[in-house]
C-alpha cells in the first residue's frame with residue numbers, strides 16, 4: 118500500500134518562512150537549548166575539527182600527516198581524488214547530524230553547511246576548488262527520501278552552493294538500489310553492499326565533481342557514487358563531508 122506524502126515546500130519558501138518565524142519566535146540552540154540561534158556560538162565553537170595529522174588522500178586521522186595511508190595503499194585505485202571532513206563525529210556535531218537525519222530538523226542544514234564552506238576554504242582545497250564544476254550530494258534512494266521528506270546531503274550541498282556559488286547538480290547521479298544499513302558490516306561487506314547502488318543519470322564528460330555527504334565512514338558509499346560518475350566520464354571526483362568517525366567502531370547508517 119502506498120502512502121501519499123505531500124511534497125516539501127520549495128527551499129526558497131521554506132527559507133523565507135523560517136526567517137519570518139525566527140523573528141517572531143527566536144530559535145533555541147539545538148544543542149544546549151539557549152534562545153537566539155539554531156546552533157549558538159558556544160556550541161558552534163565546541164565542534165571538534167579534524168586535526169592536521171591525516172592521510173592527504175582519504176582524510177582519515179593518522180598519527181602523523183601522510184600522503185597515502187595503509188588503507189588507501191591497500192585499496193589501490195580509489196575513485197576519489199581527495200576526501201575531507203569538517204569535524205570529528207563526536208559531540209556536539211554528532212548530535213547535530215543525528216537531529217538533521219533522524220529528528221526532522223532540515224532547518225539545521227544551512228548552519229551545518231557553514232562548516233563545509235570553512236573546510237573548502239582551507240589550504241587543502243586551494244588547488245582543487247577553482248576546478249570544481251559541480252556539487253553533487255550522495256543521494257538517498259527515492260523511497261528513503263520520501264519517508265524522510267528530504268535528503269540531508271542535498272540540503273547540505275545546497276547550503277554550500279549558496280555560500281560558494283559552485284553549481285548544485287542533482288541531475289548527475291542517483292541511488293538505484295536501496296541498500297541495507299551498514300551497521301555491523303566490515304569494509305569488504307560494505308563494499309559489496311554498495312556495489313551498483315548508484316548510477317549516473319547521464320554522461321558528464323570532463324566534469325570535476327565534489328560529492329557532499331554528512332558522514333564519511335569506510336568510504337564505501339562515496340566510492341560507489343564516485344565510480345558511477347567516473348564511468349559517466351567525470352574527469353575527477355572529490356568528497357567533502359561534515360564528519361569523520363573518530364574511531365573505526367563509530368558507524369552510521371543512512
Ligand SMILES: [Zn+2]
Nearest residue numbers: 146149157160
Ligand atoms: Zn548552544
Ligand SMILES: [Zn+2]
Nearest residue numbers: 172175186189
Ligand atoms: Zn588514506
